[in-house]
Amino acid sequence: MSDVKALDPVFAEMSAATYRAVWDELPELTTREKILLSVVADVCEQTLGLPFEEHVTTALEHGVPVGDLRELLRFIAYDSGYPAAHAALARLAEIERAHGLDGSAGEGHEVNADGTGSPLPASMLRAVTELDAPFGGYMALQSRMRAGMTRLSVRERAFATMTVDVLYQTLDESFRAHTTRALGAGATPEEVRAVVRFSALFGLTRAWRGMRVLNALLTETGSVYA
Secondary structure: OOOHHHHOHHHHHHHHHHHHHHHHOOOOOOHHHHHHHHHHHHHHHOOOOHHHHHHHHHHHHOOOOHHHHHHHHHHHHHHHOHHHHHHHHHHHHHHHHHOOOOOOOOOOOOOOOOOOOOOOOHHHHHHHHHHOHHHHHHHHHHHHHHOOOOOOOHHHHHHHHHHHHHHHOOOOHHHHHHHHHHHHOOOOHHHHHHHHHHHHHHOHHHHHHHHHHHHHHHHHOOOOOO
8 A cells, every 4th residue: 555645645545444444344354364365356356566465465464474375376266267366376476586485385285186076065066067067077176176275274265265256246156155165164144244345345346246145145044144
């Protein structure tokens, strides 16, 4: 936010108030979660200049290892799209070098691209395969390649993919699956609502629709929310 005031003082005031609303007044999410979701949004929106640099710098200041950010980019690549994640990885490498860091060494996991099976629920994989068998195989590959990731919690992964869904407006099967995964990982209904609320920072109208869909989903599943 350092250059915003010089660009436009009124916009800087609006921006500061907005960030207070989503950082200081959203206790349902941890600071780490807000940082990770900000990085996810940068990838989806391809805002890889100053916003991405500020979010990565904030991550480092709060003790989030670069390796966790790299795994986050690898993890969301199948939802954000590999080209978008590739561009973010290239930008992250530039920022690492500027900070005298090298986060690329010793931080991988077993990809298992040549393996078989999938950690996805059988019913989900079956439904996708019935739509198109090769596409089902592609989904199995993507899920299998991520099964060995350990740096991000299940909750963080679910929140990340929920954010992708809101920003890309993929609010049907995938949003349902990701929200269900978050709840299954112990997130409360109000915490998953906070994820959608936080995404308003990156597009209020998309978050509005996301909240409407989420409320309907929570009502359908019998979850209680404020």
